[in-house]
Amino acid sequence: MARLNDTDLKLFIDSIRNYLKVTTRQEPQITSAFLGTGQIEGFEFNGLVTFSGSHNGNIIVSMPDKLVREILLLQHETDLGDSNLLDAVGEIANTLAGNARKALGAELQISVPVKTQGSDAIQTRVRKHPYVITLRWNHYEAMVCVDMDRAD
Amino acid sequence: MRLLIVDDSNMIRTRISRVVQSGGIKGVVLAGLARNGAEALRIARAVRPDVVTMDLTMPEMDGIECIAALLKFDPSISILVVSALSDKSTAIKALKLGARGFVAKPFTDEELQIALLDVADGR
Numbered sequence: 371m372a373r374l375n376d377t378d379l380k381l382f383i384d385s386i387r388n389y390l391k392v393t394t395r396q397e398p399q400i401t402s403a404f405l406g407t408g409q410i411e412g413f414e415f416n417g418l419v420t421f422s423g424s425h426n427g428n429i430i431v432s433m434p435d436k437l438v439r440e441i442l443l444l445q446h447e448t449d450l451g452d453s454n455l456l457d458a459v460g461e462i463a464n465t466l467a468g469n470a471r472k473a474l475g476a477e478l479q480i481s482v483p484v485k486t487q488g489s490d491a492i493q494t495r496v497r498k499h500p501y502v503i504t505l506r507w508n509h510y511e512a513m514v515c516v517d518m519d520r521a522d
Numbered sequence: 523m524r525l526l527i528v529d530d531s532n533m534i535r536t537r538i539s540r541v542v543q544s545g546g547i548k549g550v551v552l553a554g555l556a557r558n559g560a561e562a563l564r565i566a567r568a569v570r571p572d573v574v575t576m577d578l579t580m581p582e583m584d585g586i587e588c589i590a591a592l593l594k595f596d597p598s599i600s601i602l603v604v605s606a607l608s609d610k611s612t613a614i615k616a617l618k619l620g621a622r623g624f625v626a627k628p629f630t631d632e633e634l635q636i637a638l639l640d641v642a643d644g645r
Binding site: 388389392393442445446447449454457458460461464465466467468469471472475476480481482 | 530531532533534536537540579580581605606607608609610611612626627628629630
């Protein structure tokens with residue numbers, strides 16, 4: 371199986387940037403993008419979408435509660451309970467995964483999002499060397515973890 | 523016109539509801555909310571929507587299957603697909619099945635309003 375190339379990775383960076391820019395009118399700052407080699411600790415709220423078809427693997431959007439609450443507040447959402455925060459990160463992961471089809475092709479299949487709470491969600495879900503994109507939005511840190519290969 | 527919103531995300535259902543209920547779409551009132559295609563069919567039989575916003579990636583019954591089933595039930599329903607699957611072939615597939623419009627996620631309130639008005643006006 372072939373790893374993703376720089377162009378593939380850039381589309382996920384552009385995608386999270388675009389998502390926050392469109393939905394909150396505030397573009398995030400991408401603080402780093404690297405190949406994870408050790409234990410990756412994420413944030414409390416995690417949305418995961420699994421890929422199959424032309425690519426295998428998953429994407430995880432990992433965010434702290436305060437960031438997710440702000441995103442919801444900016445959309446005039448009044449339910450800021452944990453269940454709704456999980457729904458929100460799941461939807462963000464779904465959007466990033468779905469948008470990837472435009473560049474990676476319609477043979478890329480995506481699952482419905484799985485939502486988990488707990489900072490160990492990334493560690494338990496990724497293989498050895500996922501790509502990690504860290505970002506800062508409105509003073510909060512967040513992470514997008516892309517763990518996928520092209521299926522040959 | 524009665525609107526049914528179909529999306530497995532509460533955030534999206536709430537957002538589209540808010541855009542409609544804030545008076546952004548004249549003549550369109552919220553008639554129901556569904557979390558997946560199967561629920562959408564059950565609700566549609568009860569509320570007889572004129573317009574439906576439809577997500578595609580959902581559990582139980584996805585949007586493509588639901589579009590086909592809804593239009594078989596009532597061919598006059600106007601369906602606006604609202605989906606993250608923004609590739610051309612998905613949009614073409616939905617339109618060939620009978621959807622009247624497509625909005626890619628993420629979307630602004632203005633983009634949604636314009637698309638809903640187009641689909642509602644086309645009736």
